[in-house]
Amino acid sequence: GLSERLQKTFSKLRGKGKVTEADVKEMMREVRLALLEADVNFDVTKTFIKKIRERAVGSEVLDSLTPAQQIIKIVNEELTQIMGTSAVSLNKAPKIPTIIMLVGLQGAGKTTSAGKLARYLKDEKRARPLFIAADVYRPAAVEQLKTIGQQIDVPVYEEGTTASPVDIVQRGLQQAQENKNDYVLIDTAGRLEIDDQLMDELSQIKALAQPNEILLVVDSMTGQAATHVAEGFNQRLDLTGVILTKLDGDTRGGAALSIRAVTGKPIKFIGSGEKLAALEVFHPERMANRILGMGDMMTLIEKAQKDYDEQQAEELARKMQENSFDFNDFVAQLEQVQKMGPMEDIMKMIPGMGNNPALQNAKMDPKDLEHLKAIVYSMTQKERQNPDLLNPSRRRRLAAGAGRPIAEVNRMIKQFKQMQQMMQKMSNGNMAGLEQMLGG
Numbered sequence: 084g085l086s087e088r089l090q091k092t093f094s095k096l097r098g099k100g101k102v103t104e105a106d107v108k109e110m111m112r113e114v115r116l117a118l119l120e121a122d123v124n125f126d127v128t129k130t131f132i133k134k135i136r137e138r139a140v141g142s143e144v145l146d147s148l149t150p151a152q153q154i155i156k157i158v159n160e161e162l163t164q165i166m167g168t169s170a171v172s173l174n175k176a177p178k179i180p181t182i183i184m185l186v187g188l189q190g191a192g193k194t195t196s197a198g199k200l201a202r203y204l205k206d207e208k209r210a211r212p213l214f215i216a217a218d219v220y221r222p223a224a225v226e227q228l229k230t231i232g233q234q235i236d237v238p239v240y241e242e243g244t245t246a247s248p249v250d251i252v253q254r255g256l257q258q259a260q261e262n263k264n265d266y267v268l269i270d271t272a273g274r275l276e277i278d279d280q281l282m283d284e285l286s287q288i289k290a291l292a293q294p295n296e297i298l299l300v301v302d303s304m305t306g307q308a309a310t311h312v313a314e315g316f317n318q319r320l321d322l323t324g325v326i327l328t329k330l331d332g333d334t335r336g337g338a339a340l341s342i343r344a345v346t347g348k349p350i351k352f353i354g355s356g357e358k359l360a361a362l363e364v365f366h367p368e369r370m371a372n373r374i375l376g377m378g379d380m381m382t383l384i385e386k387a388q389k390d391y392d393e394q395q396a397e398e399l400a401r402k403m404q405e406n407s408f409d410f411n412d413f414v415a416q417l418e419q420v421q422k423m424g425p426m427e428d429i430m431k432m433i434p435g436m437g438n439n440p441a442l443q444n445a446k447m448d449p450k451d452l453e454h455l456k457a458i459v460y461s462m463t464q465k466e467r468q469n470p471d472l473l474n475p476s477r478r479r480r481l482a483a484g485a486g487r488p489i490a491e492v493n494r495m496i497k498q499f500k501q502m503q504q505m506m507q508k509m510s511n512g513n514m515a516g517l518e519q520m521l522g523g
């Protein structure tokens with residue numbers, strides 16, 4: 084599956100100090116194959132890989148001492164992004180009833196999803212929904228909806244299979260007005276494939292009912308086809324959202340990735356079983372975690388982090404001896420410090436350090452760290468190694484590159500020099516100098 088494959092790829096990076104562009108290329112190839120194998124649409128895969136690669140060959144990863152962690156983070160963020168970032172709730176009519184029309188191919192799960200949604204609305208919103216049975220092509224379809232209605236105590240407006248769907252919907256809506264139902268769920272017919280006759284019928288129902296939601300019900304098991312179906316329905320009906328069903332099965336997660344990207348319409352719910360309770364609000368970040376198999380990912384991140392800490396401690400000891408502490412180390416150091424918690428708290432634990440003004444300046448929140456990193460990442464490698472190169476014009480370039488005020492760039496360079504000085508004094512074993520610096 085997608086997650087195992089990605090994990091295998093990432094584990095190759097584990098323990099590696101730095102990645103090269105060739106590593107990134109190899110990894111992107113793996114991610115690409117994994118996505119295609121998981122039925123992600125070709126164009127979506129292409130765009131996705133392009134984005135990941137742009138970020139991966141940027142300094143964000145190449146200069147990171149934790150490349151595996153960085154890449155996982157990027158893939159996870161982009162997966163979430165592609166699926167829409169945050170959960171999207173159901174539209175609501177300003178005046179009751181809110182009309183929800185369910186469309187989709189035969190067997191996708193429309194009728195079942197109508198039942199699940201009605202149950203959800205009753206439970207979550209104390210709603211009083213009404214079903215309209217507008218699938219008149221199979222007698223069993225009407226019976227199925229009636230059975231579901233009985234199970235969850237929701238009335239069904241139906242006229243058997245003799246009237247036209249549009250007329251049934253019209254009279255059903257009248258009934259909803261009379262009974263003051265706050266939600267109306269229209270169950271429509273499907274076909275095995277998209278055809279004009281079906282689309283014409285659905286368009287007519289849409290024109291008449293003017294639904295607040297047109298939800299496409301798609302079977303996630305159909306893989307690549309799900310994306311094409313979504314595209315087709317969206318072109319004709321201008322959907323408002325998607326319900327992705329059968330995610331409980333041996334489903335390849337590709338559909339969820341592609342549908343939002345291709346149609347621009349949010350997945351609002353997922354179906355995870357045949358029972359009427361098996362409906363979940365769709366959360367992109369959860370789906371991304373699920374696709375990546377985040378449980379194991381977290382372990383991997385922790386492991387990568389641990390390797391990094393040990394490696395970095397050694398590296399730092401060496402640098403102190405060589406007096407070669409540079410901006411790369413500076414950022415790594417700040418990140419390290421940030422992980423330990425607020426600077427003030429740490430300082431308080433070190434005797435004699437509590438009142439040192441230079442170190443209190445180092446207090447910062449995560450946003451500050453991001454800003455400092457942006458400034459460092461705007462530097463060339465030469466500049467990172469030699470802060471003396473940073474003349475006023477270069478500092479202006481950094482400020483522009485990082486989108487930060489020049490004063491902040493200056494402040495950071497000063498802070499860096501203080502830290503570098505401290506490193507030098509410590510490495511010389513000059514405790515007197517250290518004490519002096521600490522204001523002792």
Ligand code: GDP
Pocket residue numbers: 187188189190191192193194195196273300328329330331332353354355356357361
């Ligand atoms: P319709 O033709 O689009 O109305 O589809 P139905 O609602 O009749 O569902 C077709 C079949 O899919 C039925 O056997 C449902 O029980 C099943 N089904 C629907 N949603 C899900 C789901 O989320 N998971 C599973 N496993 N089966 C589902």
Ligand code: MG
Pocket residue numbers: 193194195218224270271
């Ligand atoms: Mg049906």
